[in-house]
Amino acid sequence: MIIALDAMGGDFAPASTVEGAVLAAKAAQHKIILVGDNDLILKELSKQNNKNSLPLSINIEIVHAPEIISMTEQHPVKAVRSKKNSSLAVCAQLVSEGKADAFVSMGNSGAVMASAFFYLRRIRGIIRPAITTMFPTIKGNCIVADMGANVDCKPEHLFQFGIMASVFCSKVIGIKRPKIALLSIGEEPNKGNELTLATFNLFKKSIGIDLDFIGNIEGKDIPTGKADVVICDGFIGNVILKFGEGLAGTILYLIKQKLGYSPVKWILFPFVRLVKKTLETKFDYSKIGGAPLLGVNGVCIIGHGRSNSHAVKNAILTGAKTAQYDVIHDIEIAVNKFNYK
Amino acid sequence: MIIALDAMGGDFAPASTVEGAVLAAKAAQHKIILVGDNDLILKELSKQNNKNSLPLSINIEIVHAPEIISMTEQHPVKAVRSKKNSSLAVCAQLVSEGKADAFVSMGNSGAVMASAFFYLRRIRGIIRPAITTMFPTIKGNCIVADMGANVDCKPEHLFQFGIMASVFCSKVIGIKRPKIALLSIGEEPNKGNELTLATFNLFKKSIGIDLDFIGNIEGKDIPTGKADVVICDGFIGNVILKFGEGLAGTILYLIKQKLGYSPVKWILFPFVRLVKKTLETKFDYSKIGGAPLLGVNGVCIIGHGRSNSHAVKNAILTGAKTAQYDVIHDIEIAVNKFNYK
Numbered sequence: 001m002i003i004a005l006d007a008m009g010g011d012f013a014p015a016s017t018v019e020g021a022v023l024a025a026k027a028a029q030h031k032i033i034l035v036g037d038n039d040l041i042l043k044e045l046s047k048q049n050n051k052n053s054l055p056l057s058i059n060i061e062i063v064h065a066p067e068i069i070s071m072t073e074q075h076p077v078k079a080v081r082s083k084k085n086s087s088l089a090v091c092a093q094l095v096s097e098g099k100a101d102a103f104v105s106m107g108n109s110g111a112v113m114a115s116a117f118f119y120l121r122r123i124r125g126i127i128r129p130a131i132t133t134m135f136p137t138i139k140g141n142c143i144v145a146d147m148g149a150n151v152d153c154k155p156e157h158l159f160q161f162g163i164m165a166s167v168f169c170s171k172v173i174g175i176k177r178p179k180i181a182l183l184s185i186g187e188e189p190n191k192g193n194e195l196t197l198a199t200f201n202l203f204k205k206s207i208g209i210d211l212d213f214i215g216n217i218e219g220k221d222i223p224t225g226k227a228d229v230v231i232c233d234g235f236i237g238n239v240i241l242k243f244g245e246g247l248a249g250t251i252l253y254l255i256k257q258k259l260g261y262s263p264v265k266w267i268l269f270p271f272v273r274l275v276k277k278t279l280e281t282k283f284d285y286s287k288i289g290g291a292p293l294l295g296v297n298g299v300c301i302i303g304h305g306r307s308n309s310h311a312v313k314n315a316i317l318t319g320a321k322t323a324q325y326d327v328i329h330d331i332e333i334a335v336n337k338f339n340y341k
Numbered sequence: 342m343i344i345a346l347d348a349m350g351g352d353f354a355p356a357s358t359v360e361g362a363v364l365a366a367k368a369a370q371h372k373i374i375l376v377g378d379n380d381l382i383l384k385e386l387s388k389q390n391n392k393n394s395l396p397l398s399i400n401i402e403i404v405h406a407p408e409i410i411s412m413t414e415q416h417p418v419k420a421v422r423s424k425k426n427s428s429l430a431v432c433a434q435l436v437s438e439g440k441a442d443a444f445v446s447m448g449n450s451g452a453v454m455a456s457a458f459f460y461l462r463r464i465r466g467i468i469r470p471a472i473t474t475m476f477p478t479i480k481g482n483c484i485v486a487d488m489g490a491n492v493d494c495k496p497e498h499l500f501q502f503g504i505m506a507s508v509f510c511s512k513v514i515g516i517k518r519p520k521i522a523l524l525s526i527g528e529e530p531n532k533g534n535e536l537t538l539a540t541f542n543l544f545k546k547s548i549g550i551d552l553d554f555i556g557n558i559e560g561k562d563i564p565t566g567k568a569d570v571v572i573c574d575g576f577i578g579n580v581i582l583k584f585g586e587g588l589a590g591t592i593l594y595l596i597k598q599k600l601g602y603s604p605v606k607w608i609l610f611p612f613v614r615l616v617k618k619t620l621e622t623k624f625d626y627s628k629i630g631g632a633p634l635l636g637v638n639g640v641c642i643i644g645h646g647r648s649n650s651h652a653v654k655n656a657i658l659t660g661a662k663t664a665q666y667d668v669i670h671d672i673e674i675a676v677n678k679f680n681y682k
Contacts, residue, residue: 074529138591148526151534185489185579188415193492193576219584223591235534236577238526243560243581247588250479250564 007036009107018044020312076111092119102299102319129295139225148238181217181227289314348377350448359385361653417452433460443640443660470636480566522558522568630655
C-alpha cells in the first residue's frame with residue numbers, strides 16, 4: 001500500500017510524524033509519502049539516519065507542500081480551498097489521483113475533514129461523513145461516531161454512521177459481527193430524545209440485514225465494552241470525548257495531590273508510576289494511532305493532535321489495512337442496501 | 342423549617358432515610374416529617390433509638406402513606422397521578438398545602454419531578470423545570486442543569502436553567518456572582534449546534550443584568566471548576582453524568598486489577614484504600630446530599646438513589662436552607678426580568 005502522511009500535522013510534527021513514518025516503513029512493506037516542507041522533512045530524516053542507520057530498502061518518498069494550515073485554524077473549509085499546496089490538501093489530492101491508497105493526518109480535524117471532503121467527495125449513497133474515535137474499554141476498544149463532524153443530525157445520518165462503523169470494525173478491527181448501540185439516556189427503547197427515538201426505529205427495521213443492533217446504551221456502559229460500535233450525534237460525541245479526557249486528568253491530579261501530602265511518599269512513588277502507567281496504557285491513544293473519517297470516497301485516518309511517533313506509526317498501519325481490505329467499497333455496498341424512510 | 346422526607350425513596354430506604362432524618366434533626370433545629378409506611382418507619386426509628394437513645398426533644402413526625410412508586414417505575418407521571426397516597430405524592434401535597442417548607446426524596450427522579458410538577462406547578466414565568474446535579478470539581482462543586490428533565494430543549498429553556506441555577510448557587514452555595522457557562526464543543530462563540538448557538542446569543546444579551554455569563558465551556562473543563570453553573574440540555578446532561586460515573590468506576594477497577602497481579606500487593610493495599618478514599622471523597626455525593634429540582638413552585642431536593650444516611654441528612658439540610666433563603670421567590674423575580682426573544 002502507498003500511504004500519504006501529512007508530515008506537518010500535529011503538535012510534535014515533523015519530528016514525530018517523520019519518526020512514525022520510519023517506524024511504519026520498517027514494520028511493514030508499505031511505501032510512505034511524506035508530504036510537507038521538504039527541508040524540514042529532510043532534516044528529520046537525517047536525524048533518524050544518525051540515530052539508527054536507515055536501511056537502503058526503506059520505502060519513503062517526499063512530496064513538497066509549502067503552505068501551512070495551523071492546528072488552531074478557525075475556518076478550515078476556506079483554508080483548505082485556498083491553500084491547495086498545504087500538506088493536507090496535497091495528501092488528499094494524492095489519494096484522489098490514485099497516487100496513494102490512503103492518507104493520514106494528526107492535524108486540525110476540521111481541516112482534515114474539509115480536505116478529504118473537497119478532494120475525495122462522499123461515497124455513493126452517503127449523506128454525511130463522520131469523524132470517529134477508538135474509545136478504550138475493559139475489553140479492548142469500541143468505535144464511536146460521530147465525534148464532531150455533524151453537530152446537528154437527522155436519524156438517517158446516525159443510521160449510516162452505524163453501518164459504516166460496523167463495516168470498519170468488522171474488516172479492520174476483526175470483530176465478525178460488531179455489536180452496534182445507540183447512545184441514549186436509558187436502555188429501554190422508549191428512552192431518548194426525538195432524534196434517538198427515530199434513529200432507534202430505523203435501526204430496528206434493519207435487524208437481520210447484517211447489522212447487529214443491540215439497542216440503546218447508557219454513557220456509563222461505554223467503557224464496559226458492551227458495544228463495539230457506539231453511535232451518537234457529533235455534538236454529544238465531542239462533548240463526552242473531551243469530558244472523559246478532563247475527568248481522567250483530574251483523577252490523576254487528585255491522586256498525585258493526595259500523595260504529595262503523604263509522609264511516606266518516597267515509598268509510594270513507584271506505585272504512583274504504576275497507576276499512571278496503567279491508566280495511560282489503557283487509555284493510550286498511541287496504541288490505536290488514529291481512527292477513520294468514514295463516508296468519504298478514499299481512506300482517511302485522523303490521529304490525535306498530540307500523537308507521538310508510535311501513534312503515527314499505528315495510524316499509518318491502520319490506514320494501510322483499511323485500504324487493503326477494501327473498506328470503502330464494502331461501505332458503499334452496505335449503505336445502498338437500506339431504505340432510510 | 343419543616344422538611345417532608347420521602348422515607349421510602351432510594352435503594353437503602355427506609356433504613357438510610359430514617360437514620361438520615363435522625364442525623365438531620367439532631368444537627369439543626371428543623372422538624373422532619375417522615376412520609377411512608379408507618380410500621381416500617383417506626384421499626385427503623387426504634388432501631389435508631391436502640392443504637393443511640395433519641396433525645397426527647399427530637400422533632401420528627403410520621404405521616405402514613407401506604408402506596409409505593411418503585412425505583413424502576415416506567416411511567417412516573419401516570420403513577421404519581423394514580424397513587425395519591427404514595428410517599429412521593431404525599432410529600433408534594435404537604436408542601437403545596439403549606440404544611441412543609443420543602444420535600445426531599447432519593448426516589449425515582451422522574452417520579453419525583455412528576456410529583457413536584459403535579460402538586461406544585463411551575464414558578465410564574467418558568468417554561469420548563471430542570472433537574473440539577475452538583476458535580477465535583479477541583480475547586481469544590483459546580484451545579485449542572487438540566488440532567489434529564491428535558492431531553493429536547495429550546496434556547497429559552499436553557500437560558501432559564503442558567504438563571505435558576507445561578508440564584509440557587511448564590512443563595513444556598515454562597516457564591517456571590519456565580520460564573521455561568523454553556524456546555525459546548527469549543528470555547529469560541531461560533532462553536533456549537535443550533536441550540537447552543539441560539540442560547541449563547543440569549544445569554545450574551547443578558548450580560549450586565551445580574552448574570553455572570555462567561556461563554557462556552559468544553560466537557561474537559563467541567564472538573565476544573567472554571568464555571569460554577571454549567572448549562573446543557575437534559576439529554577446531554579444525563580449522558581455525561583452516567584458516562585462520568587462509568588469512567589470513574591472503570592479507572593478504579595483497572596487500578597485494583599493491576600494491583601491484584603502485584604507481588605507486593607500486601608504493602609500497597611493501604612495505598613489503594615487511600616486512592617479509593619480520595620476519589621470517593623472528591624466524587625462523594627453524600628457530602629452534597631442532593632440537588633434541587635429548579636422551576637417548580639416549592640422546594641424539592643432530589644438525592645441519588647444509592648444515598649446513605651449521611652447523604653440523606655445533607656439533602657435535608659440543603660432543602661431547609663433553600664426554603665430558608667427564599668430561593669423560589671428570588672427565582673421568580675429573576676426570570677421575569679428578561680425578554681426571551
